Amino acid sequence: MRRKNLIALGMAAVMVMGTLAGCSGNSNSEKSSQTDAKAESGSETGGKNDVSEEGDGGGAEKKEDKEVVNLKIHTPVPEQTDGKAVMEALNEYTKEKIGVTVDYVFHGGAYGDKIQTIIASGEEYDACFTSNWLNPYNTNVVKGAFIDITELLPKAAPELQKAIPDYIWTAATVKGGIYAVPNQQIVARQIGALMPKDYVDGTGTDISKVKNLTDLGEYAQKAFDQFGAKVGGVNRAQAADYCGYEYISDYMAAGAIKMDDTSAKVVNFYATDEWKNMLNELVSLNEKGLLDGECGYMDEYGESQRVAKKTSAFYSGTYKPGVEAEESARAGYECVMATAATDPYISTNSVIATMYGISTTSKHPEETLKYLELINTDPYAINLISYGIEGTHYKKTGENTIELISDSGYSHGQSWALGNVFNTYALAGQPEDIWEQTRALNDSAKTSPILGFSFDPEAVKMEVTNVSKVVKEYESLVGGELPVEETNAEFLEKLNVAGIDKVMAEMQKQIDEFLASK
Numbered sequence: 001m002r003r004k005n006l007i008a009l010g011m012a013a014v015m016v017m018g019t020l021a022g023c024s025g026n027s028n029s030e031k032s033s034q035t036d037a038k039a040e041s042g043s044e045t046g047g048k049n050d051v052s053e054e055g056d057g058g059g060a061e062k063k064e065d066k067e068v069v070n071l072k073i074h075t076p077v078p079e080q081t082d083g084k085a086v087m088e089a090l091n092e093y094t095k096e097k098i099g100v101t102v103d104y105v106f107h108g109g110a111y112g113d114k115i116q117t118i119i120a121s122g123e124e125y126d127a128c129f130t131s132n133w134l135n136p137y138n139t140n141v142v143k144g145a146f147i148d149i150t151e152l153l154p155k156a157a158p159e160l161q162k163a164i165p166d167y168i169w170t171a172a173t174v175k176g177g178i179y180a181v182p183n184q185q186i187v188a189r190q191i192g193a194l195m196p197k198d199y200v201d202g203t204g205t206d207i208s209k210v211k212n213l214t215d216l217g218e219y220a221q222k223a224f225d226q227f228g229a230k231v232g233g234v235n236r237a238q239a240a241d242y243c244g245y246e247y248i249s250d251y252m253a254a255g256a257i258k259m260d261d262t263s264a265k266v267v268n269f270y271a272t273d274e275w276k277n278m279l280n281e282l283v284s285l286n287e288k289g290l291l292d293g294e295c296g297y298m299d300e301y302g303e304s305q306r307v308a309k310k311t312s313a314f315y316s317g318t319y320k321p322g323v324e325a326e327e328s329a330r331a332g333y334e335c336v337m338a339t340a341a342t343d344p345y346i347s348t349n350s351v352i353a354t355m356y357g358i359s360t361t362s363k364h365p366e367e368t369l370k371y372l373e374l375i376n377t378d379p380y381a382i383n384l385i386s387y388g389i390e391g392t393h394y395k396k397t398g399e400n401t402i403e404l405i406s407d408s409g410y411s412h413g414q415s416w417a418l419g420n421v422f423n424t425y426a427l428a429g430q431p432e433d434i435w436e437q438t439r440a441l442n443d444s445a446k447t448s449p450i451l452g453f454s455f456d457p458e459a460v461k462m463e464v465t466n467v468s469k470v471v472k473e474y475e476s477l478v479g480g481e482l483p484v485e486e487t488n489a490e491f492l493e494k495l496n497v498a499g500i501d502k503v504m505a506e507m508q509k510q511i512d513e514f515l516a517s518k
Helices: 006-011 028-043 083-098 108-121 137-143 158-163 166-171 197-203 217-227 236-243 273-287 299-307 323-331 365-377 379-387 434-444 457-473 475-479 484-498 500-517
Strands: 069-075 100-106 127-130 191-196 230-234 245-247 255-258 311-318 335-339 355-358 394-396 401-404
Touching: 069 108, 069 365, 083 100, 083 365, 083 379, 100 365, 108 127, 108 299, 137 355, 137 457, 158 365, 191 197, 191 236, 191 323, 197 217, 197 335, 217 230, 217 311, 230 236, 230 273, 230 299, 230 475, 236 245, 236 273, 236 311, 236 475, 255 500, 273 475, 273 484, 299 311, 299 323, 311 323, 323 335, 355 365, 365 379, 457 475, 457 484, 457 500, 475 484, 484 500
Parallel strands: 069 100, 069 127, 230 311
Antiparallel strands: 127 355, 191 311, 191 335, 245 255, 394 401
């Protein structure tokens, strides 16, 4: 049995992954009306059939006789074989529309590690993907990695500001400023286990009865015996979702509240019984030789194992209408999802789960914001970068439905990581009314008692940094190879030394003030 070198892992660069809220005072009906207007715009407007045609344009105006600005944007989307052709088509379009072209850097599963290194080095770039679970947003704000776009928004991207509902902008507000542009998508979160459909069928498993790692036991054994595949475990950034908790900031800051706790009492997530129970479930699978626990904390490796069909189940995703078709396109084989025992839940973190921050090293912040406006308001642009070129990478089956062309060289399945998905086509296997179903799920989900709250870490900046370092050091606990009681006790002691109590006290203070102001 291998034991992970915790010290070495602690020195490793940050790796975070996953796949996959609201405004103070805004009701679900208000959310729905705000989102409906934008979603209807996206779902009723088709993309262009020829890349040389002028798109719908969103709020961007056509620019002529102006020097073209080239931007660099980092994304977790994996590089595609035929990506060059798609990027050329996209740049031809955006150059004509707003005088901007973009060099995307497609990192895939290595994104979390690489982008943190880039940010720490001070390397010049214009924008990057950020969220609560990957390249953590609040942590980057503390570091000063992103510019505050609050005053620039109405000047450079007025249509973008109008298109995104107020409760989403509120969720993205930290320290009174907005430091990233959110991608609109599903906001109700329910973690699920991604599973190859033929493994499920071949083992005769009823996935409606699989709600946790323990339930996976019989299926895991059969899938290993028949297909040689192991359970990937739980992605460490989504451990709170699995356990029924909500991170106050992100998983690196440790503070959390229980999803059903209306009093919003802040706890150290890593001291909860639910966290330790999950670790014991992982250890049990590992002792039976059924767990590939490295998938839970080594993002690039975990993604490669899943795509290679070597994981029988992996809690690293969010259930949403049509998710099976999306994940199947991403993996290259048919997938199903077994949802966890927790109910769909909307939190501030679920709203800020997919965003792009403009770097403080950017020499073209205004042009970058204009580009993000185009990607988020123009259906032609988002469909082009999401699905490629019509006739080459996909064929239309209806006004707003498409079928991907097999082995076309462009099928990343991650439109959610690029822009507003309400402006994208429905894939084969997805319902035509996918966005209506998505809004219905959003409206029916439980909402966090601190919906709209954003933690300002300024008063405990040093402690948050130290706590994050300790969390990083002990990420391999989700690997299932370490003794839970002994190792978690060491983990908690180091968190105490790092100042977790001071961080939690500041979180509680701010939450209490937030609740009192409602």
